[in-house]
Amino acid sequence: MVTTNEKSAVKTRFWNDEKTRGIIYQVVTAMLVAFIGYYLIANVQDNMAKQSIASGFGFLEKEAAFEIGEKSIEYSAADSYGRALVVGVINTLKVSLIGMVLTTMLGTIVGVCTLSSNWLLSRIGTIYVEIFQNIPVLLQLFFFYALFYEAFPGPRQALNPVSGVFISNRGIDFAVPAQHFAWSYVVTAFLAACVIAFFIARWAKKRQERTGWQFPSFWVGLGLLAGLPLLTWVVCGAPTELDIPALKGFNFQGGQNISPEFSALLIGLVLYTASFIAQIVRAGIQSISHGQTEAAMSIGLKTKHVLSLVIFPQALRVIIPPLTSQLLNLTKNSSLAVAIGYPDFVQVAGTTINQTGQAVEGVALMMLVYLTLSLLTSVFMNWYNKKIAIIER
Amino acid sequence: MSTNSEVADIKPPAINVGVLGWVRSHLFNGALNSIATIVVLLVAMKFIPQFVQWAFIDSVWFTSGQECHEAAGACWSVVTQNIRFNVFGYYPYEHQWRPLVAMIILVLMLIYSRDWKKWNRRLGYLWLVALFVMGLLMKGGLFGLISVETTKWSGLPLTLLLSFFGILASYPLGVALALGRQSTMPVIKAFSVVYIELIRGVPLITMLFMSSVMFPLFLPEGVTIDKVLRAQVAIIIFTAAYVAEVVRGGLQAMDQGQYEAAESLGLNYFQKMRLIILPQALKIVIPPTVGVLISAFKDTSLVVIIALYDILNTTKSILNVPEWTGFSTEAYIFVASIYFVFCFSMSQYSRYVESELEYKAEEK
Numbered sequence: 229m230v231t232t233n234e235k236s237a238v239k240t241r242f243w244n245d246e247k248t249r250g251i252i253y254q255v256v257t258a259m260l261v262a263f264i265g266y267y268l269i270a271n272v273q274d275n276m277a278k279q280s281i282a283s284g285f286g287f288l289e290k291e292a293a294f295e296i297g298e299k300s301i302e303y304s305a306a307d308s309y310g311r312a313l314v315v316g317v318i319n320t321l322k323v324s325l326i327g328m329v330l331t332t333m334l335g336t337i338v339g340v341c342t343l344s345s346n347w348l349l350s351r352i353g354t355i356y357v358e359i360f361q362n363i364p365v366l367l368q369l370f371f372f373y374a375l376f377y378e379a380f381p382g383p384r385q386a387l388n389p390v391s392g393v394f395i396s397n398r399g400i401d402f403a404v405p406a407q408h409f410a411w412s413y414v415v416t417a418f419l420a421a422c423v424i425a426f427f428i429a430r431w432a433k434k435r436q437e438r439t440g441w442q443f444p445s446f447w448v449g450l451g452l453l454a455g456l457p458l459l460t461w462v463v464c465g466a467p468t469e470l471d472i473p474a475l476k477g478f479n480f481q482g483g484q485n486i487s488p489e490f491s492a493l494l495i496g497l498v499l500y501t502a503s504f505i506a507q508i509v510r511a512g513i514q515s516i517s518h519g520q521t522e523a524a525m526s527i528g529l530k531t532k533h534v535l536s537l538v539i540f541p542q543a544l545r546v547i548i549p550p551l552t553s554q555l556l557n558l559t560k561n562s563s564l565a566v567a568i569g570y571p572d573f574v575q576v577a578g579t580t581i582n583q584t585g586q587a588v589e590g591v592a593l594m595m596l597v598y599l600t601l602s603l604l605t606s607v608f609m610n611w612y613n614k615k616i617a618i619i620e621r
Numbered sequence: 622m623s624t625n626s627e628v629a630d631i632k633p634p635a636i637n638v639g640v641l642g643w644v645r646s647h648l649f650n651g652a653l654n655s656i657a658t659i660v661v662l663l664v665a666m667k668f669i670p671q672f673v674q675w676a677f678i679d680s681v682w683f684t685s686g687q688e689c690h691e692a693a694g695a696c697w698s699v700v701t702q703n704i705r706f707n708v709f710g711y712y713p714y715e716h717q718w719r720p721l722v723a724m725i726i727l728v729l730m731l732i733y734s735r736d737w738k739k740w741n742r743r744l745g746y747l748w749l750v751a752l753f754v755m756g757l758l759m760k761g762g763l764f765g766l767i768s769v770e771t772t773k774w775s776g777l778p779l780t781l782l783l784s785f786f787g788i789l790a791s792y793p794l795g796v797a798l799a800l801g802r803q804s805t806m807p808v809i810k811a812f813s814v815v816y817i818e819l820i821r822g823v824p825l826i827t828m829l830f831m832s833s834v835m836f837p838l839f840l841p842e843g844v845t846i847d848k849v850l851r852a853q854v855a856i857i858i859f860t861a862a863y864v865a866e867v868v869r870g871g872l873q874a875m876d877q878g879q880y881e882a883a884e885s886l887g888l889n890y891f892q893k894m895r896l897i898i899l900p901q902a903l904k905i906v907i908p909p910t911v912g913v914l915i916s917a918f919k920d921t922s923l924v925v926i927i928a929l930y931d932i933l934n935t936t937k938s939i940l941n942v943p944e945w946t947g948f949s950t951e952a953y954i955f956v957a958s959i960y961f962v963f964c965f966s967m968s969q970y971s972r973y974v975e976s977e978l979e980y981k982a983e984e985k
Contacts, residue, residue: 588835595822
């Protein structure tokens with residue numbers, strides 16, 4: 229008896245062995261997935277052959293034969309599908325990037341408002357968050373789009389809140405500086421000022437760490453950012469001529485136009501995402517215990533330094549990870565543009581699928597583009613998060 | 622002595638208590654806050670009367686579209702005159718009481734089972750019965766109820782159907798994926814990670830596109846699957862990835878001692894998970910899970926894009942009728958308030974659960 233017991237204790241049946249079982253489970257799963265994949269692909273090839281749909285990405289070279297309403301690069305119906313898709317990607321990037329910046333700003337303001345000691349402001353902040361968070365973003369897009377078409381008058385009776393800005397159901401038209409060689413120099417000067425300000429701030433910080441001497445790098449930087457472009461502008465002859473939109477026929481000519489589709493998409497996305505960011509910002513600030521504020525005050529810091537040196541750096545660490553996922557959501561939600569007719573990537577890809585019938589390649593491209601965007605955003609945000617993380621000493 | 626009584630008689634300054642005191646400490650504490658209050662009040666004084674005038678005083682409620690175009694204020698008639706199409710869509714007119722009863726059963730069941738202390742076997746059977754009754758009411762074909770095709774299902778019942786079953790089916794799938802991601806078996810872990818990250822990286826709309834244009838290619842010739850079902854599957858696949866991430870958070874928050882204790886009792890993997898780990902892990906993630914479910918509910922509105930008639934799309938088709946064009950604001954406000962009621966009650970529920978859980982944690 230004893231010997232048999234010992235034997236069975238040493239030698240377990242192979243299906244009772246954890247390792248062997250694990251391998252069996254994994255092999256079975258892998259085979260199952262492979263089988264399903266094979267079955268689906270075989271079906272696709274079969275169906276495509278029967279419906280005589282071409283496969284592969286050869287269609288990217290073919291002529292698209294459809295127009296795109298908004299484009300940042302040269303494009304016409306005679307160009308290829310590939311170029312049309314690039315136009316779509318640029319439109320997606322445009323609305324996402326602008327939206328990210330605006331929504332972060334609005335969300336932070338609303339989040340701070342909900343924490344305000346002013347009863348009215350905190351109420352308004354809370355109501356804002358509750359309303360915009362609990363209504364589908366698509367519905368909000370429809371709402372703002374309809375608002376543009378129904379509430380705003382036609383171009384002839386366009387609203388004119390500030391001189392040079394016209395709001396009508398054709399979008400927002402505003403004056404831009406007329407073409408002049410000075411403007412490109414001004415932009416260059418501004419970029420140069422940014423770089424210089426960045427290095428001054430770095431130098432000032434290093435010096436303060438080394439010696440304790442402070443340097444008003446903020447005001448100097450601000451002065452540079454404003455002064456350098458201004459100086460360039462004056463030197464180049466101070467052109468003041470504006471390209472003001474003017475009513476010609478049924479629409480505005482000249483100036484810069486923001487289409488109703490773009491405006492509605494941007495407004496909807498920004499307002500919706502800001503309601504989530506507001507909550508994140510509020511939770512981030514609340515996560516810093518009051519003792520931190522008191523400690524900072526007790527070592528004699530001014531209120532602005534309490535905020536900028538003690539509270540914000542700590543709150544940011546709590547805020548950044550969920551903020552990243554909200555900004556990613558904004559990018560992904562920008563695909564809803566297809567519902568209100570803004571030519572973003574999904575819309576262009578959808579049209580392409582309809583015309584060529586190559587659904588598999590089209591959907592694969594959609595997934596690829598959004599996965600890349602998601603990956604890029606999270607890589608950037610992870611880098612930033614690591615940069616501001618606590619350095620343990 | 623007289624001084625003493627005088628001291629006792631002095632009341633706190635009127636400016637620090639009562640309404641005045643409240644106003645001072647909540648609205649006018651400091652220069653910046655006072656300016657903010659005044660600006661907010663000025664803006665409110667300009668816009669609130671305008672809004673009230675538009676929405677209530679000049680508005681019309683039960684007229685035809687023709688009279689609406691002449692009215693100065695809001696045209697709520699676009700809601701009241703089309704309410705049945707808006708809510709039930711293309712469901713046969715004389716049978717619309719059936720989805721109504723089904724929806725009422727669903728809401729009552731949800732309210733009844735809101736407390737997780739009531740979650741037991743009996744409630745499970747009750748849900749099965751309720752689901753059967755609801756399915757019967759919607760589909761018909763038995764007990765003298767006329768059969769109604771799923772293509773006719775639309776409006777609010779469709780929205781609720783897509784979100785309810787989307788949530789119900791994605792939950793176990795999400796838990797399985799979360800366990801897979803925590804698994805020590807590399808192949809299973811890899812599949813789970815790829816699935817979760819792939820789905821979370823793309824917008825729902827690509828999944829819906831897949832279900833509507835790509836999925837038919839996947840099927841052998843002659844086999845077709847109902848459009849509603851395809852959208853439902855897309856929503857389930859999509860939501861499961863998000864549920865998985867939430868559940869993973871719960872699994873990671875569990876104390877390692879719990880795993881070790883379960884193993885030392887001699888429980889195998891499934892017993893360990895079913896009896897020890899999951900009941901605790903799933904409970905602590907109820908609040909974020911409800912968050913995922915709220916977004917799943919809102920996301921069902923995206924089926925508009927693949928031309929299913931949920932409540933948002935029935936609204937849009939009402940607005941396409943020439944008689945009612947131009948009243949989008951009113952119609953959308955109505956639909957928005959329906960979504961708001963559902964989402965807001967869910968988020969209040971998650972807050973209630975959160976406070977209950979915190980209370981429990983403190984008691985320990």
